[in-house]
Amino acid sequence: xxxxxxxxxxxxxxxxxxxxxxxxxxxxxxxxxxxxxxxxxxxxxxxxxxxxxxxxxxxxxxxxxxxxxxxxxxxxxxxxxxxxxxxxxxxxxxxxxxxxxxxxxxxxxxxxxxxxxxxxxxxxxxxxxxxxxxxxxxxxxxxxxxxxxxxxxxxxxxxxxxxxxxxxxxxxxxxxxxxxxxxxxxxxxxxxxxxxxxxxxxxxxxxxxxxxxxxxxxxxxxxxxxxxxxxxxxxxxxxxxxxxxxxxxxxxxxxxxxxxxxxxxxxxxxxxxxxxxxxxxxxxxxxxxxxxxxxxxxxxxxxxxxxxxxxxxxxxxxxxxxxxxxxxxxxxxxxxxxxxxxxxxx
Amino acid sequence: xxxxxxxxxxxxxxxxxxxxxxxxxxxxxxxxxxxxxxxxxxxxxxxxxxxxxxxxxxxxxxxxxxxxxxxxxxxxxxxxxxxxxxxxxxxxxxxxxxxxxxxxxxxxxxxxxxxxxxxxxxxxxxxxxxxxxxxxxxxxxxxxxxxxxxxxxxxxxxxxxxxxxxxxxxxxxxxxxxxxxxxxxxxxxxxxxxxxxxxxxxxxxxxxxxxxxxxxxxxxxxxxxxxxxxxxxxxxxxxxxxxxxxxxxxxxxxxxxxxxxxxxxxxxxxxxxxxxxxxxxxxxxxxxxxxxxxxxxxxxxxxxxxxxxxxxxxxxxxxxxxxxxxxxxxxxxxxxxxxxxxxxxx
DNA sequence: ACGTGTCAGTGAATCGTGTGACTACGCTAG
DNA sequence: CTAGCGTAGTCACACGATTCACTGACACGT
Numbered sequence: 001x002x003x004x005x006x007x008x009x010x011x012x013x014x015x016x017x018x019x020x021x022x023x024x025x026x027x028x029x030x031x032x033x034x035x036x037x038x039x040x041x042x043x044x045x046x047x048x049x050x051x052x053x054x055x056x057x058x059x060x061x062x063x064x065x066x067x068x069x070x071x072x073x074x075x076x077x078x079x080x081x082x083x084x085x086x087x088x089x090x091x092x093x094x095x096x097x098x099x100x101x102x103x104x105x106x107x108x109x110x111x112x113x114x115x116x117x118x119x120x121x122x123x124x125x126x127x128x129x130x131x132x133x134x135x136x137x138x139x140x141x142x143x144x145x146x147x148x149x150x151x152x153x154x155x156x157x158x159x160x161x162x163x164x165x166x167x168x169x170x171x172x173x174x175x176x177x178x179x180x181x182x183x184x185x186x187x188x189x190x191x192x193x194x195x196x197x198x199x200x201x202x203x204x205x206x207x208x209x210x211x212x213x214x215x216x217x218x219x220x221x222x223x224x225x226x227x228x229x230x231x232x233x234x235x236x237x238x239x240x241x242x243x244x245x246x247x248x249x250x251x252x253x254x255x256x257x258x259x260x261x262x263x264x265x266x267x268x269x270x271x272x273x274x275x276x277x278x279x280x281x282x283x284x285x286x287x288x289x290x291x292x293x294x295x296x297x298x299x300x301x302x303x304x305x306x307x308x309x310x311x312x313x314x315x316x317x318x319x320x321x322x323x324x325x326x327x328x329x330x331x332x333x334x335x336x337x338x339x340x341x342x343x344x345x346x
Numbered sequence: 347x348x349x350x351x352x353x354x355x356x357x358x359x360x361x362x363x364x365x366x367x368x369x370x371x372x373x374x375x376x377x378x379x380x381x382x383x384x385x386x387x388x389x390x391x392x393x394x395x396x397x398x399x400x401x402x403x404x405x406x407x408x409x410x411x412x413x414x415x416x417x418x419x420x421x422x423x424x425x426x427x428x429x430x431x432x433x434x435x436x437x438x439x440x441x442x443x444x445x446x447x448x449x450x451x452x453x454x455x456x457x458x459x460x461x462x463x464x465x466x467x468x469x470x471x472x473x474x475x476x477x478x479x480x481x482x483x484x485x486x487x488x489x490x491x492x493x494x495x496x497x498x499x500x501x502x503x504x505x506x507x508x509x510x511x512x513x514x515x516x517x518x519x520x521x522x523x524x525x526x527x528x529x530x531x532x533x534x535x536x537x538x539x540x541x542x543x544x545x546x547x548x549x550x551x552x553x554x555x556x557x558x559x560x561x562x563x564x565x566x567x568x569x570x571x572x573x574x575x576x577x578x579x580x581x582x583x584x585x586x587x588x589x590x591x592x593x594x595x596x597x598x599x600x601x602x603x604x605x606x607x608x609x610x611x612x613x614x615x616x617x618x619x620x621x622x623x624x625x626x627x628x629x630x631x632x633x634x635x636x637x638x639x640x641x642x643x644x645x646x647x648x649x650x651x652x653x654x655x656x657x658x659x660x661x662x663x664x665x666x667x668x669x670x671x672x673x674x675x676x677x678x679x680x681x682x683x684x685x686x687x688x689x690x691x692x
Numbered sequence: 693a694c695g696t697g698t699c700a701g702t703g704a705a706t707c708g709t710g711t712g713a714c715t716a717c718g719c720t721a722g
Numbered sequence: 723c724t725a726g727c728g729t730a731g732t733c734a735c736a737c738g739a740t741t742c743a744c745t746g747a748c749a750c751g752t
Binding site: 354355356366367370371374376378400401403404405406407408409 | 707708709710711712
């Protein structure tokens with residue numbers, strides 16, 4: 001059951017009555033050589049008739065570059081805004097004559113295999129890579145570029161090195177609440193191991209910002225699956241937190257989903273949002289604005305980043321050695337809605 | 347500014363004091379040749395010391411296959427469940443010694459370019475491809491496999507050929523409402539051109555199911571951006587629909603986001619959900635269960651599909667000619683929550 | 693007639709790997 | 723002595739596109 005062999009440039013040459021060199025020159029539109037229109041037409045016609053497509057591997061071998069840009073994504077859901085950044089980056093990369101594809105690594109399969117298959121000219125990464133994976137990229141002689149959000153392309157030490165973006169988003173969340181007058185907040189985070197790195201970074205960002213502002217270190221509650229049991233758990237924690245002499249007046253949530261859990265829990269406790277309790281999310285999930293009350297959140301404005309990243313990629317390929325991770329602050333933006341207000345007067 | 351050249355098998359050979367062939371045989375673990383342990387060790391050591399990685403393009407050229415599986419995604423946000431399917435498929439494909447990468451096409455860049463860069467062994471597609479793109483795949487001699495959801499791999503005619511999955515999901519939505527006793531429903535869809543194919547399929551699914559069940563054809567409202575204006579528009583339409591002798595008692599929404607818009611609009615009109623109006627979404631957005639009331643929705647259970655698709659890919663590569671699109675019905679599941687109930691008694 | 697220049701096009705090397713065909717050698721059985 | 727065999731390893735080609743260096747042929751000016 002053999003597929004009919006795909007046509008090669010030799011087939012085109014034979015059909016057009018010219019040499020392979022001529023085919024190559026004509027099809028690549030080289031300005032080095034000029035061919036009379038008649039010859040050019042013969043070649044183009046033959047190529048079209050045969051449905052000739054140059055063999056990618058052969059071309060890559062000869063040229064020395066594959067033209068593939070590989071974006072490594074963490075094994076996490078891709079939200080709407082990340083999705084549109086992806087589309088934007090794809091077009092931007094395409095404009096440089098290269099192709100962007102993404103690999104959703106996860107834990108099981110090794111990045112090494114994929115590198116061997118693709119031979120990308122550069123690897124982009126959204127989150128810091130594990131040392132073994134970063135080594136794989138380095139050994140293959142492939143430049144590794146971190147998205148501004150990631151901060152650094154590889155984990156420096158252990159699993160506990162959060163990316164810059166995570167730290168900043170946590171800090172921004174707390175700063176926004178502090179600006180509204182909150183002095184005592186709590187953190188709602190997630191326990192799932194897959195998300196540990198993200199979660200830890202965000203919590204750590206809140207902690208450090210609290211430290212900087214001279215606030216108490218916030219109590220932290222880690223949740224499992226976001227289900228009814230989680231709502232119950234949060235409700236229970238809330239009743240404890242809002243009692244006592246120094247009650248918690250605001251909640252930093254891991255993302256908008258967990259903020260929704262918090263809203264449900266607050267409703268169950270009879271706490272009004274934001275009068276009794278302010279709630280801040282992260283991610284600007286499109287659904288957030290239709291919650292009751294509409295959710296104040298922090299948005300990653302990835303789209304602005306896309307162009308910058310692509311430029312960085314181009315620069316690296318020109319030979320620029322190590323571009324410093326660009327400023328990522330402008331990427332984050334507080335989206336103010338009704339779920340955050342001033343703390344209750346005492 | 348030239349990067350240090352990456353080591354080739356010739357470098358390894360020189361370092362180990364053997365020929366290139368020996369290096370190749372040893373590293374590929376061929377059983378054709380047997381080499382004494384000492385030689386084998388020398389080669390392996392040299393390769394390790396140099397950090398040798400075989401050149402992907404050269405290998406692909408020689409082998410005649412790149413080992414890359416390309417998944418073409420539509421330019422739409424990737425939800426949580428689609429994301430986990432992606433991870434699952436990646437591992438499953440990796441287990442067959444190939445690599446799965448995804449390309450988020452969108453409108454601008456051509457798939458053709460990417461095919462030329464990657465030379466995939468097979469192209470998977472989530473939604474039917476435009477004829478031009480399908481041709482590009484076919485001309486390159488690459489088998490094209492449709493995910494069960496897509497139904498067929500290429501649009502048959504015009505932009506108006508919805509995929510099977512879309513039709514089914516719309517039908518399922520209406521059937522569920524009909525099972526609850528609703529006789530007159532309305533449809534809330536989306537006007538964005540990017541989503542036109544999806545939107546049209548879902549609406550069409552609802553329409554045909556209504557026809558089959560002998561119900562009236564539902565009125566349709568197409569919304570722009572899901573914002574406050576959209577809420578207003580829906581509220582206005584609702585007041586019209588629920589008046590009169592045969593009032594609308596349920597809403598089929600394009601997805602959970604638009605269902606949330608509907609909930610907000612219903613609240614504004616003073617309509618209670620589900621007592622006065624039932625609302626059904628699509629996608630099982632994780633946030634849906636935390637809306638008030640929790641949203642009844644339809645879930646694409648992609649994870650069950652992953653293995654099946656990968657098996658299909660393997661089959662195609664073995665030479666099986668054209669696998670019929672598998673049954674996709676089990677992929678869809680109604681998730682019953684509180685936003686759908688019986689219609690109000692008249 | 694000669695040097696120079698341009699046009700139209702070709703030959704052959706090159707990229708790095710994988711592998712079937714082959715050699716060189718030592719040993720043993722007949 | 724030699725045919726036969728197993729071991730240890732090498733040679734050289736193939737994969738397909740690209741591109742440098744080159745050849746004829748012709749035109750032009752002196």
